[in-house]
Amino acid sequence: MLELYHHGSSVCAAKVRIYLAEKGLDWSGHYIDILKGDQFDPAYIKLNPKAVVPTLLHDGNVICDSTVICEYIENTFVERPLRPEDPLQIAKVMEWTKAVDEELHPACAWLTFLTCHRHIILRLGDQGVEDFLNSTPRFSVTSNWHETKKSIVRNGFQAEGAEAKVRLYDHYLHKMESALENHEWLASDSFTFADIAIMPYVNRLDMLSLDHMWKNSRLPRVEGWFSRVKARDSFKPMLLDWCPEDLTNDLRAYGKTSWPEVRKILGIT
Numbered sequence: 001m002l003e004l005y006h007h008g009s010s011v012c013a014a015k016v017r018i019y020l021a022e023k024g025l026d027w028s029g030h031y032i033d034i035l036k037g038d039q040f041d042p043a044y045i046k047l048n049p050k051a052v053v054p055t056l057l058h059d060g061n062v063i064c065d066s067t068v069i070c071e072y073i074e075n076t077f078v079e080r081p082l083r084p085e086d087p088l089q090i091a092k093v094m095e096w097t098k099a100v101d102e103e104l105h106p107a108c109a110w111l112t113f114l115t116c117h118r119h120i121i122l123r124l125g126d127q128g129v130e131d132f133l134n135s136t137p138r139f140s141v142t143s144n145w146h147e148t149k150k151s152i153v154r155n156g157f158q159a160e161g162a163e164a165k166v167r168l169y170d171h172y173l174h175k176m177e178s179a180l181e182n183h184e185w186l187a188s189d190s191f192t193f194a195d196i197a198i199m200p201y202v203n204r205l206d207m208l209s210l211d212h213m214w215k216n217s218r219l220p221r222v223e224g225w226f227s228r229v230k231a232r233d234s235f236k237p238m239l240l241d242w243c244p245e246d247l248t249n250d251l252r253a254y255g256k257t258s259w260p261e262v263r264k265i266l267g268i269t
Contacts, residue, residue: 006235012066208255
């Protein structure tokens, strides 16, 4: 029995949901509302000490961290493989998943809070904001996420490091553009874990109304790739449909108001 603790706006949870769908596996879900603080419940922290989603339970075993979960799924359920057979292509896949975990995911957390989630948290009122921010474990998304999240919520685009994270995100879009020069997919001519790993992060930009980062002929191969992933059967039900309507609306509305800041940082005319 596969049980997934997840949230609609979590890019990491979306990665696992997509992987499960592409493998054709059934699972049951436990919805953790990370914007209301469900992840700080002591019972959940026993499962996931970082107080993040996703967490997978399989036959009583707990597996944390989205990339680890996906690799576990691939190794446990060998039908419909998403891992290439060629060692070089496997290495290419691992390059992308490693980059997502080490750089793109922290950048996404930054950008999401910069453009949207800080506005949602500020609705909690002064005491609610303080309680939420102080509940974040000292080691979570990154080793300094506790203090970083406080700075983002309080200072927005004026937070130290904000511009660098926006540029880092854009850097990976350009890396995608280069990788797609000779292949339809990121690591090979076949759809792999590399594409699954990146899908939620490009979709996050799209949901934040930041798709001008690749549209208007700026990054045409990225635009084509995104059209292909949106056409996959796993995309809408595992990415879009799990995000609550009010949160989807907030992402689009707050993201749209943030576009002038992002455009200015990236020098997009």
